[in-house]
Amino acid sequence: MKVARLKDIERIAVEEANKATLESEDHVLIQIKVVTICGSDVHYFKSQHLPHHLAYPLVLGHEAAGVVRQVGRKVTHLKVGDRVAIEPSNWCGKCYYCRTGRYNFCEKLTFMASKGITGALREYVSWPAKVVFKLPDNLSFKMGALLEPLSVAYSAMEKLPLENCSNIAIIGAGSIGMLVGKLISIMYPQKKVCLIDLHNDKKRLGERLGLKKEQFLIQGEYKNSDILDLDALIDTTGNTKVVNTFMNYLRYGGTLVQVGVTDQRLQQTFKQIVYKGLCIIGSYRYANTYPKLISLLKNDDYNIAKIITHNFHLSDVQKAFEIAQSPRCMKVSIIMDK
Template sequence: MQRVAVLTEPDHVVLETREVPEPGAGQVQVQVRAVSVCGSDVHYYDHGRIGGFVMHAPLVLGHETSGVVSAVGSGVGSPAVGTRVAIEPQVECGRCAQCRQGRYHLCPDIAFFATPPVDGSFAEYVVVPAHRAHPVPDTVSDEAAALIEPLSVALHAAAKADIGPGTRVLVSGAGPVGLLCLQVALARGAAAVAVTDVMALRREAATDYGATATIDGNDHETGLAALGAAIGQADVVLECTGVQPAIDLAVAATAPAATVVLVGTGSSITLPLDVVQARELTVKGTFRYAHVYPAAIELAASGRIRLDDMVTSHHPLEDAVGALLAARRDPLALKAVVHPSS
């Protein structure tokens, strides 16, 4: 038997005992070592839904996950029992048009951890397809291996924007994903990376992670002037807030022919059509990631991305609620990590 933390309704998590899942053909069982809390976990805890994804039954949260392979199903040669892995938390159908064209993250029938009705990894054991358990070297800690998931989000966004040497980048929002986007942009050779945020403590964190400049997003005109003085106009915007005022400032700061990638989740927003047209901006959506886990692991292992530094608290499974509330209680909190098997 194993322990599992279950969200039964908003603001209510209980610890249950369930059967340990056994791996089937092509699957591996993973003993979970670390699960970092995502903003989506917090949103489900607070509201029981994110947009059209709605809880209709109890849900196990957690999708940023690492562990060690503890059993394998038939037909699995790799990874072997004992291998430390980062789990890519999505299982696609493999048959639809999106899967056939390599866009498996857009599969209409995808099963993604901690997205209703699919349970996540606030549990001692999970089962995943063998090809979604990516081996990590011993130089990458369990906590950093869990953060391969949000790092993959940042890598996918940076690839959408085609960031390269000489690119002037604006990252809108200095939360965990924004700070990862900042680091990825620098790793890809960006000439300058400015970061906006309304919180001074977040801006200080962005400076620590290498931002060329940080801008107070509370005042549009002052912020725009400061951005112009710091980096000029942005060739690329990675918008990580999903908040209208931040989006307004980011779009206003673009250079002609710039690319704006919408990374942050939200609902309805408005874009200034006159600016988009007059500057011939390219506006792109981004949803999760595909085919980037090996590159993310390699980048983390190289030491060019500071993942361990982003972990600001550790919690046993019994304190899953404490992990979910960490950012609310501490404005400096970046990533709370739950350790189910501790």
């Protein structure tokens, strides 16, 4: 089978490998059809030092969908030929966090393309059936792959006290920020949502998703807007300078949901947080989101796949990763077979 391996800094190549086989009786063997590139994939691609004890050569990709080609003996909810989306996390089901429904913190969690686990940029993958979900006929493979970043966005949105939020700002109009904005507009159309970003092209890209140009505030445009009374703030960037600025615009009792990751410190004192009654919530990955999203989007009426601005075949994977670094690119899909 063909597999794309990251060989060195900004160098990824397609190679031949032995075909994957069914690894367990509770696994399914999936022929991968589409992989979409995540920001973490791009980070690994161009990183001078691989994180998480990763080492070259490395198979990237964790946003994937495909077709079941073999089913383990213990699997009852899937069959050969099913079109499926793959949740890239595998959890133990026994630890405290799994038992309390928060398996994203599982003590033995494994995740595709992380800490020694092979990613999805290969023609076949054996994966636990408990985290493989059948796609409705009207949901494309691209949408199946996008359920992973959608899950990140949905999990962040769920943490908002939406009954008390009428004015929401999202920092960062990358793919996660766009998807948060889109989900809120679908599920809570009465809410006012704006997206903060540096790049004016994001307005055009947002229109592809059905967002409006006036929802985007670019490079300081917020200073002349009515955004200065925010009920909630979702940060997808990890840019502490910008987060600190916009926390000043939160109303008393406002909420910050933090998705973006950084080693920098948030410059807020306990006095500022307590006197203003702020709620700060970290949003790490997701749990139990795929069934909810499949139900919500089963007819693909919301055109979320339009967030994909560029499509490449596996043979052009090097170019795909190069393009994925551009601010004019929102999301790249890699189609595994021609």
